[in-house]
Amino acid sequence: MAENGIGANVRRKEDHRFLTGKGNYTDDLNVAGQTHAYFVRSPHAHATINSVDTSAAAAAEGVVAVLTGDDLAADGIGPLICGVNVTSDDGEPHRAPVHSALAQGKVNYVGDHVAVVIAETLAQAKDAAEKVEVDYGILPAVTATASAADEGQQQIHDVAPNNICYNWPFGDKEAVDAAFESAHKISSLDLINNRMVTNAMEPRAAVGEYNSGTEEITLHLTTQNPHVHRLVMSAFNQLAPEHKLRVVGPDVGGGFGVKIFVYAEELVVGWACRKVNRPVKWTSDRTEAFLADAHGRDHVAHAEMALDENGKFLAMRVNTTANLGAYLSTFATMVPSYLYAFLLAGQYSTPLIYSEVKAVFTNTAPVDACRGAGRPEATFLLERLVDVCAEDMGLDPAEIRRRNFIPVDAFPYQTPVVQCYDSGDYNAALDKALALADYDGFAGRAEEAKSRGKRRGIGLSSYVEACGIAPSQAVGQLGAGVGLWESAQVRFNPTGNVQVFTGTHSHGQGHETTFAQLVTEQLGVPIENIEVIHGDTAKTQFGMGTYGSRSLAVGGVAIAKACEKLIEKGKKIAAHALEAAEGDIEFADGNFIVAGTDKAMNIAEVAFNAYVPHSYPEGLEPGFDENAFFDPMNFSFPAGTHICEVEVDPDTGEVEIVKYSAVDDFGKLINPMIVEGQVHGGIVHGVGQALLEGCQYDTDGQLVTASYMDYAMPRADNVPSFDVDYAPTNPPHNPLGVKGCGEAGAIGAPPAVINAITNALGIKHIDMPATPENVWRAAQSAG
Amino acid sequence: MLTVSMKVNEQAVSGEVEDRTLLVEFLRENLRLTGTHVGCDTSQCGACVVHVDGASVKSCTMLAVQADGCDVTTIEGLTNGAELHPMQQAFKDNHGLQCGFCTPGMVMSAIDIVNRNGSGVDEATVRKELEGNICRCTGYHNIVKAVQAGAKNMGG
Numbered sequence: 001m002a003e004n005g006i007g008a009n010v011r012r013k014e015d016h017r018f019l020t021g022k023g024n025y026t027d028d029l030n031v032a033g034q035t036h037a038y039f040v041r042s043p044h045a046h047a048t049i050n051s052v053d054t055s056a057a058a059a060a061e062g063v064v065a066v067l068t069g070d071d072l073a074a075d076g077i078g079p080l081i082c083g084v085n086v087t088s089d090d091g092e093p094h095r096a097p098v099h100s101a102l103a104q105g106k107v108n109y110v111g112d113h114v115a116v117v118i119a120e121t122l123a124q125a126k127d128a129a130e131k132v133e134v135d136y137g138i139l140p141a142v143t144a145t146a147s148a149a150d151e152g153q154q155q156i157h158d159v160a161p162n163n164i165c166y167n168w169p170f171g172d173k174e175a176v177d178a179a180f181e182s183a184h185k186i187s188s189l190d191l192i193n194n195r196m197v198t199n200a201m202e203p204r205a206a207v208g209e210y211n212s213g214t215e216e217i218t219l220h221l222t223t224q225n226p227h228v229h230r231l232v233m234s235a236f237n238q239l240a241p242e243h244k245l246r247v248v249g250p251d252v253g254g255g256f257g258v259k260i261f262v263y264a265e266e267l268v269v270g271w272a273c274r275k276v277n278r279p280v281k282w283t284s285d286r287t288e289a290f291l292a293d294a295h296g297r298d299h300v301a302h303a304e305m306a307l308d309e310n311g312k313f314l315a316m317r318v319n320t321t322a323n324l325g326a327y328l329s330t331f332a333t334m335v336p337s338y339l340y341a342f343l344l345a346g347q348y349s350t351p352l353i354y355s356e357v358k359a360v361f362t363n364t365a366p367v368d369a370c371r372g373a374g375r376p377e378a379t380f381l382l383e384r385l386v387d388v389c390a391e392d393m394g395l396d397p398a399e400i401r402r403r404n405f406i407p408v409d410a411f412p413y414q415t416p417v418v419q420c421y422d423s424g425d426y427n428a429a430l431d432k433a434l435a436l437a438d439y440d441g442f443a444g445r446a447e448e449a450k451s452r453g454k455r456r457g458i459g460l461s462s463y464v465e466a467c468g469i470a471p472s473q474a475v476g477q478l479g480a481g482v483g484l485w486e487s488a489q490v491r492f493n494p495t496g497n498v499q500v501f502t503g504t505h506s507h508g509q510g511h512e513t514t515f516a517q518l519v520t521e522q523l524g525v526p527i528e529n530i531e532v533i534h535g536d537t538a539k540t541q542f543g544m545g546t547y548g549s550r551s552l553a554v555g556g557v558a559i560a561k562a563c564e565k566l567i568e569k570g571k572k573i574a575a576h577a578l579e580a581a582e583g584d585i586e587f588a589d590g591n592f593i594v595a596g597t598d599k600a601m602n603i604a605e606v607a608f609n610a611y612v613p614h615s616y617p618e619g620l621e622p623g624f625d626e627n628a629f630f631d632p633m634n635f636s637f638p639a640g641t642h643i644c645e646v647e648v649d650p651d652t653g654e655v656e657i658v659k660y661s662a663v664d665d666f667g668k669l670i671n672p673m674i675v676e677g678q679v680h681g682g683i684v685h686g687v688g689q690a691l692l693e694g695c696q697y698d699t700d701g702q703l704v705t706a707s708y709m710d711y712a713m714p715r716a717d718n719v720p721s722f723d724v725d726y727a728p729t730n731p732p733h734n735p736l737g738v739k740g741c742g743e744a745g746a747i748g749a750p751p752a753v754i755n756a757i758t759n760a761l762g763i764k765h766i767d768m769p770a771t772p773e774n775v776w777r778a779a780q781s782a783g
Numbered sequence: 784m785l786t787v788s789m790k791v792n793e794q795a796v797s798g799e800v801e802d803r804t805l806l807v808e809f810l811r812e813n814l815r816l817t818g819t820h821v822g823c824d825t826s827q828c829g830a831c832v833v834h835v836d837g838a839s840v841k842s843c844t845m846l847a848v849q850a851d852g853c854d855v856t857t858i859e860g861l862t863n864g865a866e867l868h869p870m871q872q873a874f875k876d877n878h879g880l881q882c883g884f885c886t887p888g889m890v891m892s893a894i895d896i897v898n899r900n901g902s903g904v905d906e907a908t909v910r911k912e913l914e915g916n917i918c919r920c921t922g923y924h925n926i927v928k929a930v931q932a933g934a935k936n937m938g939g
Contacts, residue, residue, distance in 0.1 A: 011875055012878070018886050019883075020861070021857065023883050027817075199919055201820075201828065201917065201919050203822070254920055286825070507882050508920045677920075685919070707823070707824070708825055708827035716911075716923040716927060717914050721924050
């Protein structure tokens with residue numbers, strides 16, 4: 001292993017600037033001549049717009065322009081799009097209402113964008129926004145997921161009868177129904193997957209600049225995928241041709257999915273900076289983030305498992321209603337379909353699965369991917385149902401899982417729901433987690449807690465997820481409008497240092513360090529001489545960005561492939577310089593060596609020769625700079641078992657997590673310190689969903705939880721420290737042997753926590769968030 | 784407009800502000816000290832914590848005029864050169880940060896916690912006292928470790 005290479009806990013290269021206040025986030029950027037944008041938002045969940053009078057606002061002090069949907073349409077700026085098709089059960093594509101970045105004639109959720117005021121100062125823009133007079137015709141609102149498609153409900157979009165976006169059945173219904181007919185036992189469960197607000201700590205922001213000389217727009221954005229923003233804004237919104245639009249994602253303060261999407265505000269800033277021919281800056285405040293960031297989850301489901309007399313799963317049947325909000329966000333349609341139903345097999349060999357998903361529109365903020373995206377919903381449903389099965393069969397939760405695990409010798413394993421898992425050893429992770437959690441000692445601890453008036457519970461969650469997104473051909477067949485390869489460029493400079501350009505984007509994951517570790521391992525260049533560059537369409541060749549735990553599993557491989565090309569070229573250069581045959585040159589630890597001799601040449605010298613090719617192989621291009629693209633052959637399938645132990649105070653309903661043990665299979669770890677940090681963060685995201693976070697709209701469509709006073713984020717005193725370990729297997733299709741780790745905690749944690757609470761109280765189910773009130777009520781009725 | 788004068792990171796500064804200007808706005812917009820962040824609008828997240836006359840303050844809860852004549856330290860003022868403050872170093876050593884957005888507020892709160900509780904501050908106290916700083920990335924595990932390690936470093 002190279003020093004600071006694969007497997008080393010290298011302290012992060014990016015930390016110094018963050019720790020000294022020298023990070024460069026979008027809102028930190030100020031441009032000469034800059035104006036400020038503030039959006040006039042709908043205070044109503046559902047209303048026609050009878051008129052918008054901007055005259056008083058336009059005349060207010062400092063106002064540069066007040067723009068509406070009519071101005072946007074007049075300039076030919078296209079509506080916001082959803083990039084993935086899902087075919088409904090009538091054979092038609094999903095219903096896609098027009099989503100103008102500034103409303104035209106109607107608003108559909110509180111926070112919907114009606115107009116934008118651009119002024120010299122933010123305070124002036126806010127003051128003038130108060131003067132925009134909008135005459136609304138208020139309509140009844142639809143907010144509840146379960147009843148959104150009921151007969152007689154208020155219709156939101158003409159194109160979507162009964163507020164249905166799609167009905168999407170998947171699986172062999174007849175075979176599944178037949179298996180249920182002859183089952184020894186049927187276990188069933190109704191459950192809700194609570195709506196979350198993603199809440200990256202940095203609110204969204206945009207700074208747009210237009211250069212009238214080059215006719216180029218530069219947009220600094222809080223983005224997880226600058227090239228995707230550029231592509232969509234060019235190809236679908238007609239903001240500017242791709243080569244005249246530069247998107248920069250500088251330091252970004254957390255993503256978790258919410259900064260993947262192309263939103264109204266960012267598009268409007270890009271358009272407005274050209275229209276007013278001044279730089280325009282917009283920064284969301286937290287209230288706006290609650291109102292208008294894409295939300296996550298929000299399912300209502302009924303799940304059933306058919307079992308034989310030994311507790312083996314024979315078939316599973318799931319019916320899900322998923323709330324997509326008022327409009328379709330960029331990837332909304334795929335979250336409760338492909339990213340959800342295709343994970344319903346979990347770690348089990350259930351031979352038959354049938355799923356029906358009804359996706360509905362409501363008068364709420366759009367819903368899209370949030371850390372895990374579909375996979376937490378599938379895992380929560382499955383791992384809760386498995387515990388119900390265990391109870392119904394009188395089996396220990398660990399035992400029923402063991403009886404149904406896909407055995408280690410069955411990989412690659414084709415599930416009945418499309419995915420083919422490439423590697424895994426689910427028993428190994430379970431065994432290690434049981435030991436880490438001291439599962440055998442639980443009864444004693446529960447007894448001791450009882451003596452103090454507390455109730456202890458322990459809960460398991462054995463999850464699998466699909467990430468490393470994604471094989472382009474597979475997602476293309478499913479209806480995605482893009483390929484999901486990744487690209488890299490590894491460039492030596494003549495002085496021997498290295499710049500690595502990646503199409504992924506780091507917003508907390510530590511790519512600047514992890515990717516440098518890959519390169520130092522492969523090329524032998526000291527890590528301090530390697531700089532990883534990302535997030536600027538004018539610097540990096542192309543890329544699809546960071547989400548779906550794809551950066552290392554896809555982007556990292558592209559980097560490794562570019563390094564391989566450099567080594568191949570370097571052998572030719574070294575062979576010429578060392579007067580040896582190319583076939584005799586070996587490369588190790590940064591040196592090209594003539595095999596069996598002490599004749600060698602460092603890679604930095606080779607790079608210098610490539611740029612100063614005075615004596616150089618005939619016909620070989622100068623330069624030491626290689627590109628590579630990588631398109632994975634399969635998803636990757638991280639998996640593991642998480643075990644949560646809680647202590648419940650039945651008098652107050654308070655739940656304390658007393659121990660949390662996680663054993664994951666992420667394949668090979670490049671920087672274990674960073675991986676462990678990703679696990680911790682994911683777990684707390686999941687604990688937040690399980691215990692604290694619940695986004696609530698009232699029946700009028702007002703967002704009741706629109707601040708940190710009302711929406712409970714997990715804080716340091718809500719969680720314990722964690723015990724984390726690994727049970728790796730080697731994914732054969734990934735050249736680096738890596739799987740991805742960014743979402744696992746958020747996927748694994750919610751059922752582990754809830755299973756622990758149901759275990760403590762001896763109840764079948766409790767919905768998330770299991771707040772003290774909900775737990776107290778459950779404890780009282782359980783007796 | 785009003786004129787305010789104060790000491791920020793040991794430099795005397797003054798500027799013109801509206802009476803509604805918050806201290807954090809004065810720091811970020813007037814002084815361009817953008818290390819202090821704004822993560823919410825209800826004084827909950829703690830990304831804007833600075834020290835005013837030696838005590839931690841959420842700079843979004845204080846008007847710039849209220850800080851007139853005060854001694855303010857921001858994240859930029861913890862270190863002058865390449866050498867990090869012991870608490871900054873502890874955050875780096877313990878991977879106590881990911882996206883970095885909450886980090887300046889966390890570090891400023893952490894130093895204040897140690898100043899008040901001493902170098903042997905225990906985990907429960909650290910967790911309780913960090914209640915006013917929200918992080919979405921780290922799950923707090925490594926932040927808590929970092930604060931305790933930083934406390935030891937600060938204690939010499």
